[in-house]
Amino acid sequence: MNPEQPLPSLQPDPQAGAIVQAPLAAPADANDPANDKRGMSGLMLGALGVVFGDIGTSPLYALRQTVLATEGGLPNHVAVMGSLSMIFWALILVVTVKYVLIIMRADNNGEGGTLALAALAHRSAGLTRKMKTGIGIGAIVGLALFFGDGMLTPAITVLSAVEGLTVETPRFSGLVVPLVLVIMAGLFAIQSRGTHRLGKLFGPVMCVWFLALAWFGLVSLIRNPVILTAVNPLYAVEMFIHAPWVAFVSLGAVVLAVTGCEALYADMGHFGKKPIQYAWLLVALPSLMLNYFGQGAALLRQPSDAGIAFFSVIPHWAHYPMVALATLAAIIASQAVITGVFSMTQQAVQLGQLPRMEIRHTSATDYGQIYVPRMNAFLAVGVVLIVLIFKSSGALAAAYGIAVTGVMVIDTMNASLVARRQWRWNRMLVLVLFGGMGLSDLIFFTSNSLKIPEGGWLPLLIAAAVFIGMDTWRRGRRVHLEKVRSESLPLNLFLERADKTALRVAGLGVFLASRIDVVPGALLHNLKHNKILHERVVIANVVVQDTPLVPAAKRVEVEKLGKGFYTMRILHGFFETPDVPRAMEDARRFGLALDTSTVTFFIGRETVVPDPQSELGRWRNWMYRIMASTALSPARFYRLPPNRVVELGTQTTI
Numbered sequence: 001m002n003p004e005q006p007l008p009s010l011q012p013d014p015q016a017g018a019i020v021q022a023p024l025a026a027p028a029d030a031n032d033p034a035n036d037k038r039g040m041s042g043l044m045l046g047a048l049g050v051v052f053g054d055i056g057t058s059p060l061y062a063l064r065q066t067v068l069a070t071e072g073g074l075p076n077h078v079a080v081m082g083s084l085s086m087i088f089w090a091l092i093l094v095v096t097v098k099y100v101l102i103i104m105r106a107d108n109n110g111e112g113g114t115l116a117l118a119a120l121a122h123r124s125a126g127l128t129r130k131m132k133t134g135i136g137i138g139a140i141v142g143l144a145l146f147f148g149d150g151m152l153t154p155a156i157t158v159l160s161a162v163e164g165l166t167v168e169t170p171r172f173s174g175l176v177v178p179l180v181l182v183i184m185a186g187l188f189a190i191q192s193r194g195t196h197r198l199g200k201l202f203g204p205v206m207c208v209w210f211l212a213l214a215w216f217g218l219v220s221l222i223r224n225p226v227i228l229t230a231v232n233p234l235y236a237v238e239m240f241i242h243a244p245w246v247a248f249v250s251l252g253a254v255v256l257a258v259t260g261c262e263a264l265y266a267d268m269g270h271f272g273k274k275p276i277q278y279a280w281l282l283v284a285l286p287s288l289m290l291n292y293f294g295q296g297a298a299l300l301r302q303p304s305d306a307g308i309a310f311f312s313v314i315p316h317w318a319h320y321p322m323v324a325l326a327t328l329a330a331i332i333a334s335q336a337v338i339t340g341v342f343s344m345t346q347q348a349v350q351l352g353q354l355p356r357m358e359i360r361h362t363s364a365t366d367y368g369q370i371y372v373p374r375m376n377a378f379l380a381v382g383v384v385l386i387v388l389i390f391k392s393s394g395a396l397a398a399a400y401g402i403a404v405t406g407v408m409v410i411d412t413m414n415a416s417l418v419a420r421r422q423w424r425w426n427r428m429l430v431l432v433l434f435g436g437m438g439l440s441d442l443i444f445f446t447s448n449s450l451k452i453p454e455g456g457w458l459p460l461l462i463a464a465a466v467f468i469g470m471d472t473w474r475r476g477r478r479v480h481l482e483k484v485r486s487e488s489l490p491l492n493l494f495l496e497r498a499d500k501t502a503l504r505v506a507g508l509g510v511f512l513a514s515r516i517d518v519v520p521g522a523l524l525h526n527l528k529h530n531k532i533l534h535e536r537v538v539i540a541n542v543v544v545q546d547t548p549l550v551p552a553a554k555r556v557e558v559e560k561l562g563k564g565f566y567t568m569r570i571l572h573g574f575f576e577t578p579d580v581p582r583a584m585e586d587a588r589r590f591g592l593a594l595d596t597s598t599v600t601f602f603i604g605r606e607t608v609v610p611d612p613q614s615e616l617g618r619w620r621n622w623m624y625r626i627m628a629s630t631a632l633s634p635a636r637f638y639r640l641p642p643n644r645v646v647e648l649g650t651q652t653t654i
Contacts, residue, residue, distance in 0.1 A: 027382040043275035049212065051267045051276055053333030054153055054260025056206060059213060059291045060160035060326060063087060064309040065253035065397045067299060073246035074239060076303040082239030083250060084230040084296040087257045088456025089289065091446070094408070095261045098437050100277050103265055103411060106418045107273065111548040111575055113266035114142040114150035114407060116345045119546040119574070121414040124421035130584025135414065142410040143348055146262070146464035148459030149403040150341040153259070153383040154334035158183055160310075161326035161394040167311045168319055180387055183327070188335060188380040191371050194362025202332050209329040210287035212322065217287075220313040223389075224297035236542045251447035257292070260333075262407055266340060269548065269575065307394075341379060342372045352477060352546050353470045355631035382462070390455065399455030403463060405445040412438045469627070472616075478622030479616055479654050481514060483591050486569070486641070488518035489570045491539070493559075498533070498563050508594055509534035510584070512634060513604045516541045517565040522604040526647040533564075534600070538592070540568045540580065542638065548575035555583055558590035566592055580638040605633075605647045611654055621654065 048056075063083060070079040108116040118139035122132055158180050186489045202357050221227060229235075239247040252471040264276055291313070298312040299305060305312040314322045348354045359372045390396040416434035420424045448456060448485075513520035516539050527533065550571045557569040581596040614621045635645045 017248060017440050020263070021199070026262050038479075040275055040278070043271045045203035047203075047271045047276050048206045048277040048283060048408070049204075049332060050336050050339075051259070051263050052206065052210075052279065053202075053270065053329065053336040053341075054157070054263055055258065055259070056209060056213075056288070056641070057157045057160070057326070057333045058257050058259060059288060059295065060310050060330070061393050061397060062253070063259040063292055063295045063299075064121070064279065064306060065256055065394070066250050067306045067309065069250040069253045070239070070243070070246050071306070073243045075242075077300065078238055078242055080296050080299045080303075081227075081230045081235040082247065083254070084227065084292060085233055086239075086251070086254045087292055088231055088238065088289065089233055090254050090258050091285065093437075093440065094258045095264070096285065098412075099261045099264050100280050102419075102433075103415045104268060104273050104277065104331060106415050106425075107268060109548045109573075110269050110272075113344070113347070114146060114262065114269035114411060115139055115344065115351065115518060116548060117265075117267075117411060117414045117418070118142070119351070120189045120422075121417040122546065124417050126421060131417075133240070138410045140353060140414065140467060140470050142407050143344060144463040144470065145403040146343060146344055149259075149407070149463035149467045150337050151379060151386060151462060152396065152400050152403070153337040154187070154330075155180075155386045155390070156378075156393050156396045157330035157333045158327065158386065159390075159396060161323065161330040163393055164311055164319070164323035164326060165268065165530040168289075177387060177391055183331065184334075184380070184383050184387065185211075187331060187338075188383075191338065191376050192360075192362075192373070194371065205325075205328050206332060207283070208323055210283055212325060213291040214287040216313045216315075216318075216322075217289075217291035220294035220297045221290065224300055227293050227297040227300060230296060236286075248447055249450060251444055252401055252451050253397065254443045255448060256397065256403055257288075259401065259404045262404070262411070263336065263340065264438055265411070266343075288647055315410050321392060336593060338376070341375055342370055344371070345372050345375050347574050350572075351546070352473060352544075356379040356629045356634070356637045357459060357630075358636070359432050363552065369508075386458070398451045399458045402445070402448040402451065402456045402590065403440060403447050403459040406463075409438065409441045409445055412441055437513065441443060469623070472623045472637050473627055474621050475620060476616060476628070476654070479614070480624075480628075483652060483654050484521070485515065485518060486523070488515070489566075490523070491517055491519055494519045494562060495563060495565060498565065503532045504535050504564070505532050507534045507598070507600065508536040508538065509600050509602055510538045510540050510580075511582070512604075512638065513539050513541055516569065520602075520604065521650045522602040522646075522648045525604075525650065526602060526646075528650075536564045536566070536592075536594075538566045538568050538584075540570060540584070542572070542578055542580065544569045544578075545571055547573050549573040550576065552586075556586045558587050558591070558592050561590070568592075578638055582639075596641070597644075599644060601635070601645045603634045603640075603647055605644060605649045607649065607651045609651060609653050612653055616654065624654075 008351055009594060016556075023443070062133060066078055066083040066087065070083065074082070103117070104112065106112075106117055106120060108120040118135050122135050127135075160182070162176050162180050236247075237248070250400075264280065268276060294313045295309045299309060302312065311319065311322070340532065345354065346359055347356070349356060349359075357372065357374050360373070362371050386396065391400070416430055416438070420427065420430045421436065450456075452460065509526075511520040511523045513522075520539060523537070523539075550573045555571055557571070559567045568584070568587060570578070570580060572578045580601075581599075584596055606628070608625045610621050610625065616624060634640075635642065635647070
């Protein structure tokens with residue numbers, strides 16, 4: 001990150017980097033398995049297990065909450081038909097048209113997601129400083145909202161599934177919360193061991209889940225085929241004519257049917273665009289539609305079943321097996337969200353929005369199988385507290401949705417910039433298309449904001465806490481790097497006296513630095529205390545690009561300065577693994593032959609102390625120092641060999 005830049009930006013922090021495994025194959029590659037039928041079917045099955053977990057479990061509560069939101073304000077027939085019509089068109093317009101057909105076109109070198117889209121929009125030509133600042137702020141807000149959503153999804157999905165036990169007999173009501181807590185504890189406990197083995201079952205289980213949704217929905221629908229007329233949007237209009245305010249409030253529940261649409265876009269780099277699109281259009285969407293219409297048909301027959309809309313289409317003999325299957329699907333949906341939070345955390349660290357933290361790979365072959373201990377603990381505590389506070393999916397539904405709609409608004413804004421400035425779409429087309437999508441997003445967001453007193457405050461509180469932390473880290477890094485720059489000796493001045501000030505010893509010393517135009521503090525401390533310089537000295541700077549991947553041919557840049565000094569820039573994308581020793585092996589083609597098993601790496605161990613006149617202010621200064629002190633050591637972060645690292649302590653006042 002440019003230390004002179006006072007405003008939010010998606011430019012990476014030169015001291016940051018995320019240990020992220022690169023994709024096994026670029027989606028656009030000619031050898032992509034998606035290009036043959038067998039590979040396509042396998043990727044579609046995998047996408048069903050990972051991508052559609054959240055949106056695939058929405059039938060557990062979406063129609064139920066929408067109809068209940070109209071209770072007492074509309075006749076049952078109008079409420080059911082209108083609610084179903086709104087859900088149908090939300091799935092068509094928001095998920096299918098907006099995300100699957102349009103926004104998925106905006107891939108950042110094959111990768112998707114809020115941060116990847118923001119980074120792509122940030123590179124658009126002709127943007128003003130204010131526009132770039134807005135994109136940067138939007139990316140941080142979107143990430144913060146995503147973390148809030150990441151806590152709510154496991155709680156509401158598992159609660160909705162386990163509550164099915166009480167439909168047959170109320171005696172199980174006292175077991176719901178304890179059972180959910182046990183499931184959550186087990187789910188978070190296994191994260192450290194990796195889920196790649198269980199992950200192989202996700203696709204088949206979700207495939208069975210979607211087939212069950214379709215079958216039971218179809219059986220109910222056949223008994224009342226008139227429900228199919230709900231595809232007519234006039235039924236939704238009729239709701240607003242009968243009771244405008246009630247209908248508007250119910251939109252806050254309609255959005256529950258499209259939660260998880262961000263996952264379709266975020267997981268594009270993992271499965272590729274076509275497998276996700278085909279899995280949605282051929283399997284997920286038809287199954288969801290059949291189930292929703294089946295639930296609607298059941299509620300027309302028996303209006304009193306609104307509180308158990310999902311289980312109203314399940315016959316008695318299949319009730320408990322369906323509860324078990326729903327619980328498995330809810331666990332899979334929760335796992336997908338947890339994995340998404342881990343992935344987004346890595347990207348945030350890589351882009352300089354969060355401090356370095358430990359990230360472990362739990363599989364040597366599977367892309368995305370990683371574990372972030374700090375975020376796992378954060379999510380586990382948050383989910384447990386949410387379950388204990390709300391205790392039911394109905395109560396929790398009031399808190400769900402506002403984070404999702406906030407991310408949708410940000411995605412629409414960034415995608416419109418990409419469409420206009422990179423795809424060169426007609427101005428009027430962009431205005432009409434994205435203006436319409438943005439208006440619908442804002443309507444959903446406004447409707448959900450009405451639920452803030454009832455529980456919508458929770459994701460906003462979580463997002464606010466995350467945003468403050470990220471913003472404090474960004475501001476602190478700017479001040480910190482500016483202080484280091486102002487107190488550092490320019491490298492060209494140092495080189496003028498380099499051969500006169502110290503004894504040169506055989507070997508090669510590598511000094512990791514945030515800049516390559518100044519002398520690293522570790523080098524000066526080494527001179528001060530040891531009074532020697534290596535025969536060859538490399539000042540290495542790890543640079544994170546705002547693209548997911550950097551080609552191997554452009555991984556390393558080396559410049560020979562003379563007198564045995566070299567500068568080296570090691571480039572990585574924000575989806576890649578910064579492995580300094582491995583990257584340095586490529587320096588041979590620049591004439592710098594080195595053996596990383598004999599190199600000595602020098603890094604600075606900084607202690608940050610407060611400046612009474614700090615521009616950060618007292619509380620931000622305190623928070624930044626806490627975050628800096630808990631950041632992972634650069635030696636572990638950049639995968640330096642432990643027996644080849646020398647740490648030299650420094651003190652910086654900010």
